[in-house]
Amino acid sequence: MEQKHQLLLDTARRLIRRGAYPHLSKLLSKIHPADIAHLFRYLDLKEQRILFNLIEDPEISAYVLSELDHSTGAQLLEQIDRETITEVLQEMPYDDAVDIIRNMPDELAEEILNIMQDEDSTEIEQLLSYDEDSAGGIMSTEIFSLREDMSVQEAIEALQRAEDVEMVFYLYVTDEYNHLVGVLSLRQLLTVPPQTQLKDIMTRDVIRVTTDTDQEEVAHLVARYNILAIPVVDESNKLMGIVTVDDVIDVMREEATEDIFKMAGASEEELLYGFKSFKIARLRLPWLLVNLFGGVITGYLMWMFKATLEQIVALVSFVPVITGMGGNVGGQSATIVVRGFATGRIDMGTLRRVFxxxxxxxxxxxxxxxxxxxxxxxxxxHNPYLGLVVGLAMVTAMTVAASMGVLAPTFFKKIGVDPAIASSPFVQTANDITGILIYFGTATMFLQLLL
Amino acid sequence: MEQKHQLLLDTARRLIRRGAYPHLSKLLSKIHPADIAHLFRYLDLKEQRILFNLIEDPEISAYVLSELDHSTGAQLLEQIDRETITEVLQEMPYDDAVDIIRNMPDELAEEILNIMQDEDSTEIEQLLSYDEDSAGGIMSTEIFSLREDMSVQEAIEALQRAEDVEMVFYLYVTDEYNHLVGVLSLRQLLTVPPQTQLKDIMTRDVIRVTTDTDQEEVAHLVARYNILAIPVVDESNKLMGIVTVDDVIDVMREEATEDIFKMAGASEEELLYGFKSFKIARLRLPWLLVNLFGGVITGYLMWMFKATLEQIVALVSFVPVITGMGGNVGGQSATIVVRGFATGRIDMGTLRRVFxxxxxxxxxxxxxxxxxxxxxxxxxxHNPYLGLVVGLAMVTAMTVAASMGVLAPTFFKKIGVDPAIASSPFVQTANDITGILIYFGTATMFLQLLL
Structure with missing residues (x-):
């Protein structure tokens, strides 16, 4: 697979260098839009602009743009004139267009919305009003739904006419007020007599979410019930949109990346900045400065035990291992709890046992x-008592660290802060402090024996 | 949503306590099997056994068992007699049965395979022979395929007869030797004249994988091309199975958990052990002992600078902050690279720029x-030179740590080791060592000024 992409990339670059644009155009029309999007990752800005302008079919441009990762997409849009952007955005499903507009600088977004026709921009502004991480923020509004009083024959005809709707998994059935009342599978339509009414064969118990359901919850439901799409309704049960499994895959990947980055004290926001070092440094710094402060406190505590330290200099040789191991053990426990919260394997009900x-x-x-x-x-x-002190301090520090690893993320979850940020870095600093206190505390207690 | 589950759990527990088994049976027949599986997480072993035995439909038992997480499933199976297990396994799709058999103790697995009828066990042993993390290991073998010389009319009839095949997304088309030659969507069947031959309307360019393709690669393809299922072929292009998007969601969640656990020096294997502390400790210890060794080396290096340290005791107060910050920065860089490798955002081609x-x-x-x-x-x-030494050491240590955070996972990837294990813990120990060397090295160099 990777070989194929290398070949494609080399060919594309060679053709760009030679200025062989008609060839390039032809090549682009032959490959899968997802592969074109993949190519963009390896091209510089100039090459990207040339390639993007050579895509002839605006539908394919739209697909490519919606498949680019956010940083590449944002960079590319800066290179292209507003009219082209607008044209391409109008080719996209509204939810993808909204996704791209959300990642634009505010001014550009406003301009684009102004250029668009009224109809499109109203729809898009409506979608923009939902929270980005809610079902409303990720749903697609181009839904294919059927009325409950239709016959199977009519339903099949409606399906044959509906060309725009790409992925039909389930046929949602509504009443006359567009309230969601049932669901059917495509296969069901094929296996009953044509005159049957939909309301007689539909399943009435539809798993659904509302526009403000968190996207993580949406992903949980899709994964738990093994369904391909989930309908989104408003508070009065009106069918507003649908979240499909391919969106859910993106959500899951995004949420996992977000958690992993947060656990390391970084933010997935930096992916938007590409290679802009200062912006990235600014994102990571606040949290590092908190840890810097924690480190100073740890140092200060050590300094308070200066008298003990000056009498037994050998103590210093175990400072890194005591703080390091506490940090590691605490980090493990915290990771397990944070991931358990995220996947739903751990919740407040099972937490006591986990602790x-x-x-x-x-x-x-x-x-x-x-x-x-x-x-x-x-x-x-050559000092057995030193061995005793170091050993005892290690047992205590590691046990305390493990319990801290459970308590810290739990505390953050309870006060409504994402527990992922409470993982390794926070826990490590906390454990540096307790580790040093335990170590020098023990040493001071046994001071007579150590001398 | 969570309220609903709490209510269900309370009701189930109350009915178990009262021994109201007929009521319980009735309750179980009314709720979604995925919700039954979810209940099991909160029940103790005895309650689980009672509940499981009360499920009347073996198909539902099978569904529940396949949806349980591995540790709960393994525990439950120990409670149930072999015949029941065998019966339930025979109700499942082969790939789910294989998944459960893989997580059984070897003896039990062998017994079960012996009890099963020849036909089932041959099929299952065939699946067991594939690597657990390959397309062969996760594919479902119950595929619905059509011959290329069939007409649309015949295809629809075949579809109406095929009752067992639950999720038909794409209709794969084969030649007379069962080679995969094309694909069709259900909707395509509905929109062409009934006498059309399948080979005239099918798409010939099918995205496919082979049985030995890594499951992570399978997930990448499904995500990249937004497809709902991917066909699995053997080396001669014979259609062997299909991986559906719901399996891919499980793979993605599993792989993310695996990476996150590995990054913290834990292993997702421990989820199989539930609350067995000794087994879990044994899984985490090897890696901790490596870090322990690293910590001793760091201490030893500090000890080598004992002379410097004894002259300027104040130096000791910045040891935790220097090693801590190096570890944090290195951990951030490593996390970004490891996750980048996993999602395909970073590869050897873009690595230089990332570095x-x-x-x-x-x-x-x-x-x-x-x-x-x-x-x-x-x-x-009150010593400006101490400030200078500490500041310089910090700049150097953090810059080195960041580059180490890129180099370590890259090195592990190149030699074929999962880069996730190279993340925070390994990088942290490495940075403890370089941090101490840089700090005390700088201090010794400027020793005259510091005194």
Whole structure:
């Protein structure tokens, strides 16, 4: 697969260099739009602009644009004149157009909406009013629905006429007021007599969401019930749109990336900035400065134990391992809890058991690591009591770290903050502090033995 | 949504407590099997057994079992006699049965395969022979395909007879030797004259994978081309199975969880162990011990600079912040690269640019953090040169850490190891070591000024 893309990329570049535009146009008309979108990732801005302008069919331009990742898409749009953008956006399903407009600078978005015809821009502005991460924000409004009093014959005819609707998975059935009342599969239509009324064969128990349902919840439902699409209704059960499984795949990938980035104290927003180092640094810095502050506190606490440290200098050689291991164990527990929350495997009902499990795991691992490091300390500095102090501190620090790894994300979830940000970085700083306190506290307690 | 489940759970528990089994049976027959599976998560083993035995329709039992997460499923199977398990497994699609058999203890799996009828077990053993993470390992073998010389009329009739095939998205077309030669959509059948031959309307360019294609690659293709199913062929292009989008959703969730766990030095395997602390500790320990060793090396290096340290004790107060920040920055870069590899956003072609971007970002953030910590050091210990040393060391350590965060996962990918394990923990230990070397190296160089 990758070879095929390398070949395509090399060919495209060669043709651009040579200025062989008619050839390029022909090549572009032969390959899958998704592959064209993939090519764009490797091209520089100039090459992208040339290639994009050579796509003849505006429908394909629209497809390519909607498949580009957000940063590439935003960069590309800056290169193209407004009329072309508008034309391409009008070719797209409204939800994809809205997605692209959301990622434009505000001014450009306003201009574009002004250029568009009234009809389109009203529809788009309506969609823009939904929260970006809600079912309303990701739904497609081009739905194919049937009235409950239609016959199967009429339904099949309606289906044959409906050319624009690309992916028909389920046939949603509505009453005269456009309220969602049932669902049918395409195959059902084929297996009953043509005069049957839809309301007699439809399934009335339709899994649905409302426009303000969170997109993560939408993804959960689609995954849990193994369905291909989920209808979106407003508060009065009017059918407003549909979220299809391909949107759900994008949501899941996006949410996983978001969580992973947040766990490392970064933000998926930086993907919008491409290679702009200053903007990216500014996104990551606030959180690093918080950790810097935490690090200073850890240092300050060590400094408070200066007297102990000056008497037994050997203590310093275990500072990195004590703080490091606490951070690692806490990070593991936090990761498991954060991911458990995200996938729904852990919730407030099972949390208690998870807490005690992590506590036990932390204690077991602490005992193993504590004995090891205790022996190392004993033989290295020829002092069994130093071994005892280091070992004890390690067991305690690791057990505390594991429980902190459960408590911190839980606390964040309870106060309504995304638990992902409470993962490794936060937990690590917290554990640096408790680790140092435990270590030097233990050492000070056993000071007489150590001397 | 969650309220509904709480209510269901409370009702189920109350009925179990009262022994009101007929009521319970009736309740179970009314709710969606996916919701029954969800209930199991909150029940203890005894309750699970009672509930499972009360499901009357073996098809629903099969559905519930295939929807349980692996650890719950494995626990439940230990409670149920072999004949029931076999009966339920025979109700399932082969690929789901294989999934469950893979997660059984080996002995039990062998017994079950022995009890099964020849036909089923041959098919299942065939599927078991594929790698668990390949297209062959996740594909469903119950495919509905049509011969290219059929007419549309015949195709529709075949479709009406095929009752078992639940989700027909695309109609795959084969030649007389079962080679995959084309694809059709259901809607296409409805919009052409009944006598048309399939080969005249089918699309010949079918996106397909082979049985040994990695499941992650399968997921990429489904996501990239927005398709609902992908056919799986053997090396001679014979149609062997089909991977549907609901399997892909599971794969994506699984792969994301796997990556997230690996990044924290844990393994998603521990989800199989539920609350068994010792087994979980054993899974996480090897990697912790590696880090323990790294921590001892860091300590040893510090110890080598004992002379410097004894002369300027204040140096010790910045050890945690230097190692901590290096670890954080390196972890961020590593996370971005690992996730980039996983989603296909970063590959060897764009890596160079990513490396220099991360280097620049690391340097910018290092300059900000370095100046801050330099000022802190100066005013805290009233020594401008100490400030200079700490600040310089911070800038260097953070820049090196950022580049290490790109290089480590790249190196692991090149040698064929999953880059996810190279993320935060590995990078953090590596950065602890370089951070300490840079810090004490700088301090020793400027020793005259510091005294």
């Amino acid at each position: 005690f499990k992590e506590l036990r795991v932390g204690f077991i691992m602490g005992t193993v690591c504590g004995s090891t490091i205790g022996l190392v300390a004993w033989f290295w500095h | 220099f971007k991360e280097l620049r970002v690391g340097f910018i953030m290092g300059t900000v953090c370095g100046s801050t910590i330099g000022l802190v050091a100066w005013f805290w210990h």
